[in-house]
Amino acid sequence: MELIKNLEWRYAVKKYSDESVSEDKIDRIVEAINLTASSCGLQPYRLFVITNPELRQRLGEGSFNAQIHASSHLLVFAGLNEITNEYITDYVEMMEQQRNLEKGGLKILEDTLIDYFSPQTPQQNTIWSDKQAYIGLGTALIAAAELKVDATPMEGFDPKLFDEVLGLSGKGLHASVIMSLGYRDADNDYLASVQKVRLPIGEFSTKIN
Template identity: 85%
Template sequence: MPFQFINNKMELIKNLKWRYAVKKYSEKKVSEDKVDQIVEAINLTASSCGIQPYRLFVITNPEVRKRLGEGSFNAQLHASSHLLVFAGFNEITSEYIFDYVEMMEDQRNLEKGALNELKDMLIEYFSVQTPGQNVIWSDKQAYIGLGTALIAAAELKVDATPMEGFDPKLFNEVLGLSEKGLHASVILSLGYRDEANDFLASMPKARLPINEFSFRIS
C-alpha cells in the first residue's frame, strides 16, 4: 500500500510537468466522458464556507465561441475542443445561503435546522459585505476551481489553457450572465496540443528551484 501511494504521487508530479498553457490546439476533440470527469472534479473542489459561489458553463457551440472570441488575441477561445467559463456570483444573498444550507442538511441526513448556526453566521457575514466585496470573493473561489480543473485535466492527459485575456462584458452579454446574477471570472480551454505548430510544446517547463520557491519553518 505505501508503494502504491508513492507511485501515484509521482504520477501526479509527472503529469503536472507534462502540462503547459497550450497556444495551438489540434482538431482532436476531448471525449464527453473526460469533460464530465473534469466538471465533477471542479464541483468537488474546495470553496470558502463550502457554498460554491460560482457556476460553470461548458461551451462547444462554434457560433457562440466565435462571438466570445471577437477582439481577443486568444485563438484558444474558438480553436480548442471545449471552453469552460467560470462565472462568479454578483451577490451572496440570504436566500441562496438558506437554500444551500438546507441542501447540506439533506445530503448529510441531518435534521432540519441542524446547521442553523452556520446559516445564521453566513447570513450575518454576507449581509454587511458590499457588492464589490462579493464579486472579489466569488472570483477567488472560482480560481480555486480553475486550479482543480488544471490538475484534473493533466491527470486525464487533456491539454488546457487558463485565460484572463477576454472581454468580460462581452461574455456577460453573450451568455446572459448578468440576468443570472453572475459575471465571467476566468476561462479555460480544453483540447489537445498541436505539437507541430505550438512553439511551447517541445520546451521544458521553467520553474524556480524548490529551495527558492518554498520555505520550511520548523
C-alpha cells in the first residue's frame, strides 16, 4: 500500500530548505482538504495559504516554531465563530444547486441542522468548528506526504495574533491550527534521519469481534 510508505516517510519537519513548493502541488493539497470529511458536510472552517515572508515573520513572533516563517507555505485553518441559520441556509442552497435539485429540495435537512445548531452557544460552535478543522489538517498531512511535500502541524502559535494580523475576527473566524509546507533540510534537521517511533499495532489497536 503506497499510502503506508508515504506515511512512513513523513515526519514533523523541524528545519526547512529554501526550496519552494510548486503552486500545482499546493493547489492539489488545498483541493484534498476541500474534499475531506466534515460533520453534516458543513465545512465550518476556512483555509488561508500564506507565502508572504513579511507576514509569516510577523505571525511567528513569540513562537518557538520557526517553521511558521522558515518554510515555503503556511496553511492556517480558521474555524467559524458561529454556525448561524443564514450559514446553514446558504450552504444547503449550494448543495441543492450542485446536486441539480429544486430549491427547497433539502428543506428537511436545513430545518434539522437549524434545530440542532440554534441552541448551541458560541463556545460550543467554536469547539465544534475546531474539531472539523483538525480533520482537514489530517487530510492535508496525508495529501502532502503523497506528493512528497514535507509538513509540520503546529499548535504552538499565538491565536490572538493570527486573528488580529489576518483580520479573522471581522470575517467571523478564529485561528484553529496551522501547518507549514516545504522541503526538509536533511543536513540540519536532527529528525530527518532518525527512526520513526510508534506503538506496536497490537498495543495501539484492539479488535473486538
